[in-house]
Amino acid sequence: ALRKWDKVSLIRKSLKDKQMKKNPGYSWIEISKRVHVFRAGDDSAPQCEAIHKSLEVLYSLMAKEGYVPDPREVSQNVEEEEEKRxxxxxxxxxxxxxxxxxxxxxxxxLQVMKNLRVCGDCHEVTKMISKIVGREILVRDANRFHLFKDGTCSCKDRW
Known part of the structure; x- marks a missing residue:
């Protein structure tokens, strides 16, 4: 990722002036023949509280392995590092x-589909989750398939 977030507000203003909208990012997963759709920051998702608790446990385990969220991946105009995280x-x-x-x-x-390209931080997180939980996680983003297994990705971190 180029991480040119300083240009984002200018581009978004230009899109707004032209009455154009950015496609919102979302992901989906099928479980028991039912599709479940998630949007970034969505607090209305089913089992929302359990999802966030599960992620907190995973983040704690990842922090012990040296993981620190990369705030450069936040595309919103936010100044505070904690809010970016x-x-x-x-x-x-x-x-x-x-x-x-x-x-x-x-x-x-697990097989997750995503309408946009996966960000670098989510790529790293998914590698770590695959190792921690001992599962294969297939993520299909806008560009390619990523098969995460034992802390590695099939793209060899070139996507």
């Missing part, structure tokens, strides 16, 4: 993965 930790693919972990048998592979 909170926003990035609520990306849609993370919510879908946590939901999948809560609603499938241990060891079951």
């Amino acid at each position: 909170r926003l990035i930790c609520g990306h849609s693919e993370r919510l879908a993965i946590a939901f999948g972990l809560l609603n499938t048998e241990a060891g079951t592979p």
Whole structure:
């Protein structure tokens, strides 16, 4: 990712002036023949509280492995680092993965679809989650398939 977030507000203003809208990011996962859709920061999702608790446990385990959220991946005009970290930790693919972990048998592979490209921080997080929970996690983003297994990705971190 180029991380040219300083240009984002200018581009968004230009889009607004032209009455154009950015496609919102969302992810979905199918469990028991039912599709569950998640949007970044969505607090209305089913099992929202359990999802966030599950992610907090995972973030705690990842922090012990040296993980620190990368606030450069936040595309909103936010000054405070803590707020940037909170926003990035609520990306849609993370919510879908946590939901999948809560609603499938241990060891079951997960498959998540995403309408946009996965950000670098979510890519790192998904690698770590795959290692911590011992599961394969397939994420199809706008560009490619990523198969996360044992802390690595099939794209070899080139996407």
